[in-house]
Amino acid sequence: MKSKYGAKRVLVDGIKFSSKLEASYYSYLKSLGIKFELQPSFVLLEWFTDRFGNKHRPIKYDWDFSFYEGDQLVVIDTKWMATDLAKVKRKMFIKKFDDIELRWLIKYWGLWVDYFGNEKRKKVNRRNILWR
Numbered sequence: 001m002k003s004k005y006g007a008k009r010v011l012v013d014g015i016k017f018s019s020k021l022e023a024s025y026y027s028y029l030k031s032l033g034i035k036f037e038l039q040p041s042f043v044l045l046e047w048f049t050d051r052f053g054n055k056h057r058p059i060k061y062d063w064d065f066s067f068y069e070g071d072q073l074v075v076i077d078t079k080w081m082a083t084d085l086a087k088v089k090r091k092m093f094i095k096k097f098d099d100i101e102l103r104w105l106i107k108y109w110g111l112w113v114d115y116f117g118n119e120k121r122k123k124v125n126r127r128n129i130l131w132r
Helices: 020-032 084-096
Strands: 010-012 015-017 036-038 041-045 059-062 065-069 072-078 101-108 111-114 129-131
Touching: 010 020, 015 020, 020 065, 020 072, 020 101, 041 084, 059 084, 084 101
Parallel strands: 072 101
Antiparallel strands: 010 015, 036 065, 041 059, 065 072, 101 111, 111 129
């Protein structure tokens, strides 16, 4: 099945990734020797029944990776572009899980860069570069 946004599924180490970018970050984390989790899922809004008796499923977001930096849990999502739905879910995540650090990353000229420091793919400056 073709992706709506043109991402190509990739198989690395027997694991199916939804994009080359995600697979690339997996390889990067593996090379660092960091212990990490794939596809951590967070419930942003629980099941609920509205006043008319209609049941609504929970709203979840599955991030690409999570790991600890010291005592701080960090979740990573790799993006080429952010959809409006992804931006809304990001806001919901930040509101509910304000103690967890969230990073959206893009790969720009071989560097992992914070997406929100570079939304328009403007010139990369030193403060936006997270890792080489």
